Amino acid sequence: MNLSLNINLIIIIVVSLISIAGFSRPVIVDRLRFNAWQIINRNEYYRMLSYGLVHGSWMHLLINMFVLYSFGEAVLYYFKAAFVTGAAIRYLILFVSALGISTLATLIKEKDNPHYNAVGASGAVSAVVFSSILFAPYNPILFFGIIPVPGIIFGVLYLIYSKSMAGKNLDNIGHDAHYYGALYGLIFPILYEPSLAIHFFNRLMSFNF
Template sequence: MSTTLIIIIVTCIISIPAFNNHTRMYAWMFNPYQVVHRKQFYRLITSGFLHADYVHLIFNMLTLYFFGDAVEFYFNQISSYGTILYVAFYLSAIVIADIPTLIKHKDNPNYNALGASGAVSAVVFSSILFNPMSDLCLYGILCLPGFIFGAIYIIYSYYQGKRQAGNINHDAHLFGALYGIVITVAIWPGVIPHFIDQLSTFSIF
């Protein structure tokens, strides 16, 4: 069984019972005020294993399933400690993706967030570095090469985060994506020339 599948199973085991357990949901979700002022640092991790509903959970876990195995494979090719690196990468991405939100809302007791989106974004962008020419599809209709999709995603997340649009933590998406890029390069600097070589094969026609 792959490490990615284990992460998905653990996330589902934690998320699903919490849908109807509001006490647990509130105790474990990301609340910057509680983290900073009451030192409840565990929320930085536990919030990444909670989701608002089945749609939120399924979307994140399907995305992780499709991209996680590839990233896990590459990490294992790069290092004999690939599995450990992959788990550390995923868990740290949950935390790092929320740091900007933590700073922004540290004095707002009413701000809450949850979900694995930041970590999943990190995995997706790590995958894009390894396979920039692989198509990523939006809702199974519009398919774009990974590097184009990634550029659009980062720009969109940045501007939506500035607008603070909707109930989505766009900052977590953005910084999760950037973290995925930085850590992948740190683990294997050779991914940069690999990425450039892959892009050299791109043609619009």
């Protein structure tokens, strides 16, 4: 197994171990979770990233890590094909930076709310999924884990749903993080190689399901 594949497994192992430890030791979650008020008023900027290391439940953790494992390998393959060197480090940068980028809107929205907390790597996982859609927009994604849907169609529906739910603010799910993490995942590879935007457009026009 090469380094490019190892970096994804390393991320999964580290996140899983810390999350599992947090299930029995709430102080770990309390110290690492996202809290905009503490970030702004106590200068605890590390929380912009550390919240991705802990999860709210076994289901939350397992879903995120399964999706990350499934799509991470594909993204690493695409990165190796698109970039001459540095696929693994670019993947690591994508994952880590997506944790911060995906919560910027929430940071602004909740900066005066000391009671708002968030955990989970969902924003970064969304970025990985949408990076895969950039390279292969018609590759199927299993909707609800059962129904195969072309990635680009799933992506559009996901963005519409996340944006709508973020505006309604009806639950404790970080829909803003999902939305902005997904958009960032589309943009990130293009920042390194702008010609990938043309590649994406050409693949869209091919209608190759």
